[in-house]
Amino acid sequence: xxxxxxxxxxxxxxxxxxxxxxxxxxxxxxxxxxxxxxxxxxxxxxxxxxxxxxxxxxxxxxxxxxxxxxxxxxxxxxxxxxxxxxxxxxxxxxxxxxxxxxxxxxxxxxxxxxxxxxxxxxxxxxxxxxxx
Amino acid sequence: xxxxxxxxxxxxxxxxxxxxxxxxxxxxxxxxxxxxxxxxxxxxxxxxxxxxxxxxxxxxxxxxxxxxxxxxxxxxxxxxxxxxxxxxxxxxxxxxxxxxxxxxxxxxxxxxxxxxxxxxxxxxxxxxxxxxxxxxxxxxxxxxxxxxxxxxxxxxxxxxxxxxxxxxxxxxxxxxxxxxxxxxxxxxxxxxxxxxxxxxxxxxxxxxxxxxxxxxxxxxxxxxxxxxxxxxxxxxxxxxxxxxxxxxxxxxxxxxxxxxxxxxxxxxxxxxxxxxxxxxxxxxxxxxxxxxxxxxxxxxxxxxxxxxxxxxxxxxxxxxxxxxxxxx
Numbered sequence: 001x002x003x004x005x006x007x008x009x010x011x012x013x014x015x016x017x018x019x020x021x022x023x024x025x026x027x028x029x030x031x032x033x034x035x036x037x038x039x040x041x042x043x044x045x046x047x048x049x050x051x052x053x054x055x056x057x058x059x060x061x062x063x064x065x066x067x068x069x070x071x072x073x074x075x076x077x078x079x080x081x082x083x084x085x086x087x088x089x090x091x092x093x094x095x096x097x098x099x100x101x102x103x104x105x106x107x108x109x110x111x112x113x114x115x116x117x118x119x120x121x122x123x124x125x126x127x128x129x130x131x132x
Numbered sequence: 133x134x135x136x137x138x139x140x141x142x143x144x145x146x147x148x149x150x151x152x153x154x155x156x157x158x159x160x161x162x163x164x165x166x167x168x169x170x171x172x173x174x175x176x177x178x179x180x181x182x183x184x185x186x187x188x189x190x191x192x193x194x195x196x197x198x199x200x201x202x203x204x205x206x207x208x209x210x211x212x213x214x215x216x217x218x219x220x221x222x223x224x225x226x227x228x229x230x231x232x233x234x235x236x237x238x239x240x241x242x243x244x245x246x247x248x249x250x251x252x253x254x255x256x257x258x259x260x261x262x263x264x265x266x267x268x269x270x271x272x273x274x275x276x277x278x279x280x281x282x283x284x285x286x287x288x289x290x291x292x293x294x295x296x297x298x299x300x301x302x303x304x305x306x307x308x309x310x311x312x313x314x315x316x317x318x319x320x321x322x323x324x325x326x327x328x329x330x331x332x333x334x335x336x337x338x339x340x341x342x343x344x345x346x347x348x349x350x351x352x353x354x355x356x357x358x359x360x361x362x363x364x365x366x367x368x369x370x371x372x373x374x375x376x377x378x379x380x381x382x383x384x385x386x387x388x389x390x391x392x393x394x395x396x397x398x399x400x401x402x403x404x405x406x407x408x409x410x411x412x413x414x415x416x417x418x419x420x421x422x423x424x425x426x427x428x429x430x431x432x433x434x435x436x437x438x439x440x441x442x443x444x445x446x447x448x449x450x451x452x453x454x455x456x457x458x459x460x
Contacts, residue, residue, distance in 0.1 A: 048336075052202075055383030057416040112459035113416065115219055 027104060029095045036094030040121035042128060050126025053119060057110060066130035076106045084132040096124045200286040203295055203333040204341075206419035207255070207263075207280075208453050209376045210390040210408045211427045211435055215297045215331035215341055217282040220260045223458045226253040226267070228430045230451040233441055243449050251430035255280075269430045276303045276431060286333060293332060300326040303431055320351035325433040327374075336380065343374040347433035366398040372436045378412065386412040388421060394436065403439045408451075419455040424448050 040046050055064070061076060063069040066083025073080050081088045097120055103109030114120055204214035207224065218224065232246020240246045255265030255278065265278035284296040305321045307313060315321055324347070331341035347370045354364040376390040392406040410423020426441040428449055441447035 052336075052383050056414060059384075060415060112221060113219075 027099060029098045033098040034092050034094050036092075036097060038093040038097075038121055038124060040118055040125060042125040046122045046125045047129050049119070050122040050124070050129075053114060053123050054126050057113065058123075061106075066127070078106045083127055083130040089128070089131045093121075093124050093128075096127055097121065100124070198287050198289065200288055200295070200333045203286065203331050203339045204378055205386060205412050205414040206455050206457075208419075208421065208455065209341075209378065209388050209412075210410055210421060210423050210425060210451070210453070211392065211406065212343060212374050212376055212390055212432070213280065213297075213299045213327070213329060214376070215282070215295045215329045217261050217263050217280055217297060218257050218457065219459070220257050221460045222257045223460060224253075224255045224265075225456045226251065226255070227454040228253070228451070229453075230428050230430060231449050233428065233447045233449045235445075235447055249428060249430050253278075267431075271429050271431070271434060273306045274303050274431055274434070275306060276301045286331075295329075295331045295333075297329040297331075298326070299329060300324070301432070303433065314351045314353050316351070323347065323349045323433050325431075325436075327432070338377065338379055340375070340377045343376070345372050345374065345432065345436060346370070347372070347436045349433070349437065364399065365401050366437065367396055369396065370398070370403075370433075370437050371395040384414050386414075388412045388423065390423075390425065392427070392436065392439075401440075403437055404442045406435065406439060406441075407443045410451075417457050419453075419457070421453040423451055425451060427451075 054062075059070055060072045061068075061070040062080045062083065063073065068080035068082050070080065083089070099107070100120055100123060101109060101111045110120070114123070202216075204216050207214060207216055207218070208226070208228075228251040230249045232240060232243030232248065234242045236243070236246065249269060249271040251267050251269040251271075253265055253267030253276075255263050257263045261282040263278075263280040265276075265280070267276045267278065268274070269276075278299070278301040280297060280299045282295070282297045284292060284294065286292055286295040301324065303323045303325070305313075305315065305323070307315070309315050325345065327343050327345035329341055329343045331339060333339045349366075349368050352364050352366050352368055354362050357363045372392060372394045374390065374392045376388070378386045378388050380386045388410050390406070390408040394403045394405060404426065406426040408423050408425025408427065410421055410425070413420045426443050426447060426449070427435040427439055428441055428451075429435045429438065441449070
């Protein structure tokens, strides 16, 4: 019984530490990149091109419809965000472009695999079409 | 001119005229140079001004895209190269496998337990549109150096309706010399293959390519006739043509097909055509193909010259290609 407060303390410490360790780190995007204007007008052709890129490069983690339920999602350390939700759709086109291009942690950067900026903007336009 | 010449004697006038002609010819040469310089300065100035204007806005510079993309899923379509050359900085690792033919049935589980031909290959796109590679296969212990260059690319606005790529290799047979092999000198070990790949992406789902090819073996098998004359079994050179196509089922999966027709007629041992059909599955960093076909080798000249599997006798086999791509 004497050890109970110590045990409680350890449990509280571990719980707090794990929350601190595993909470999603904020992804800071440089101010000029946040304000970057989408250089490709969203239309059916752009969204279709973005969808093809999404299916090839993104769907295995983010899921076919952006729910974060791709086949590889369970093996990732970072839970992929839900693209249908306001938390993601509230970001600027520039932020989505920057994050797709640069990557972080589990999320690879695609600036080498998708070298043309037009393609990345097409991808951003497709991401917008996932908004519910 | 007459006014300017007034008061000069005949000799002085002649000298002056020669000088004037020299000045005129000098001006004739200099004026275009001056004009060119002005044009260059104006162009440089305007581009700097435009660049400043672009930098001042938040919109990133978007390079105008004009070439059709993803005519095929990757470098290979079953037994052939495609018109595709990956983007600069792409390193590719290829694994190819061809099992035995079905003809023995359950005895070797439809060829899965039979002898197989395998290839491991590496390639890198060092320069824009130019890929260099190296491969090795257990078939005849051959090693290959490859070169692939995209000559022309189909444009979106159809000003260029086709993509054209040149592919070539040099292969060395590294087997130890023995009396049954046509290897006497080092040069006898070499064979070459070249092809012009002409393709069109017809729409988002369908792409087709036609590929004339030429294979060349430095040395070929031969025998002595009754009259003691050396008779080669095959020619050194061999022409063939290939047709290949892709139909996309989904963004990541396609049906692929390939037909190869030999053209050159040899004195004997003429090769058979190849029919193949399969599935292509593509992800961000992989391209995987599994198919049924007649070609049992993994190097193009070996297939084109030595294929004796006959589709009319159902001599089909299972093969697969795996490509892993990295971008540096």
